Amino acid sequence: MLNIIDGKRISQEILMEVKTKVEELKSEGKVPCLSVILVGNNPASKIYVNNKKKACEKVGMKSEEYLLDENVSQEELISLIEELNNREDVNGILVQLPLPKHLNEKVVLEAISYKKDVDCFNPYNVGKLMQGTGTLLPCTPAGIIELLDREKIEIEGKNCVVLGRSNIVGKPISIMMLNRNATVTICHSRTKNLEDICKKADILIVAVGKEKFVKDFMVKEGSTVIDVGINRNSEGKVCGDVDYENVSKKVSYITPVPGGVGPMTISMLIKNTLIASTQQKIYIY
Ligand code: GUN
Numbered sequence: 001m002l003n004i005i006d007g008k009r010i011s012q013e014i015l016m017e018v019k020t021k022v023e024e025l026k027s028e029g030k031v032p033c034l035s036v037i038l039v040g041n042n043p044a045s046k047i048y049v050n051n052k053k054k055a056c057e058k059v060g061m062k063s064e065e066y067l068l069d070e071n072v073s074q075e076e077l078i079s080l081i082e083e084l085n086n087r088e089d090v091n092g093i094l095v096q097l098p099l100p101k102h103l104n105e106k107v108v109l110e111a112i113s114y115k116k117d118v119d120c121f122n123p124y125n126v127g128k129l130m131q132g133t134g135t136l137l138p139c140t141p142a143g144i145i146e147l148l149d150r151e152k153i154e155i156e157g158k159n160c161v162v163l164g165r166s167n168i169v170g171k172p173i174s175i176m177m178l179n180r181n182a183t184v185t186i187c188h189s190r191t192k193n194l195e196d197i198c199k200k201a202d203i204l205i206v207a208v209g210k211e212k213f214v215k216d217f218m219v220k221e222g223s224t225v226i227d228v229g230i231n232r233n234s235e236g237k238v239c240g241d242v243d244y245e246n247v248s249k250k251v252s253y254i255t256p257v258p259g260g261v262g263p264m265t266i267s268m269l270i271k272n273t274l275i276a277s278t279q280q281k282i283y284i285y
Contacts, residue, residue: 002248003151005226005255010150011143011263018267018274019059025277026060032277033062034092034118034270035084039077039103040070045096052094055266061273064090074103078111085113091277092118094269115280118272120172129172132179135279136272141173143264144205144226145180153224153253156181159200163187163214163241164207169228173205194218206241216246224253228261 022032034056038049049065056063066080077095084090093116099105114124120138128134148155160182164170170186178184185197198204198218206214207228219225229241240257248254255261 001252003253004248005147005151005253005260007143007147007255007260007263010147011267013150014146014264014267014271015055015059018270021274022060030277031060031062032091032273033064033089034094034273035064035066035090036094036096037066037068037077037080038096039068039072040100042098045098049096051266052269055270056273059270059274061270070100071102074107077103077108081108081111085111085116090116091280092116092269092273094119116276118269118276120272121167126167126172130175135275137176137268138168138172139265139268139272140169140228140261141176142268142272143261144173144228145176146264146268147226147255147261148203148224151253153203155203158182158202159185160203160205161185161187161198161201162205162207163194163198164209164228166207169207173207177203177205208241210241211239212241212243214242214247216243216250219247219250221250222252225251225255226261227255227257229257230262 025032036049036052038045053063053065068077081093084093093112095108099108109121112122114122117125117136120136125134125136129137155177160177162170162174162184165186165188174184174186187194187197195218199220201220201223203224204219205226209229209231211231211233225242225247227240227242231239233239238258244256
């Protein structure tokens, strides 16, 4: 039987859980706060930033937006990050990517204090993740684990195949599945016999950014397929990396696009902001 994993519903559940905790904190006069920095006028980034703000409002958190000019210097941007690092009333800091070409993304992201790094892009937090002791975990991979857990899909001992090795999704989700005792295979553009490897997957996680990359003959019957892709097809409709129509006839669990992994990312960001605020034990009164 096919189960379509409803990321929209689960992400709302998580937001409601966070809201309850925020209300508890508020009753003690403490309000967690997320600061978001957006450089330039990328329309997609503006929408993402707005969605993050709305999610903060939904759970009763404070949010701040810093809209910086496209031509802002690296020094100015880093000086703002440092100011936010030092502010006791700011619990989470997020610099929306991509940044304009003249800014060094690596240097900028490393400037964010690891305590406020709600994206988990700082090498300290990536190192903690590697050791299995991370508390701030990267949002999309953490969202995938939540989906699996809440659908009661067992991870331990399962063959997990990850397609894609990006720093944002492929690498961290591989480590997180390993930390949960899955047997993990990471595949990428140079992998040979991809079809054979995918067919052995109990859990197939796909983050390659190519429409209909995973076809029905590549998946195991009764398996779980998690589609992280967000693409636009020739008709302009949002679609994932998996040939959903055909693959869904063969597997037991699948995430749709839209409405699968996508909505989880923001909910996990909000959850990270709550976690960061409780770890810092510093709030605005
Ligand atoms: N741009 C696209 N996805 C992300 C994300 O997860 N975090 C940040 N900071 N920027 C992004």
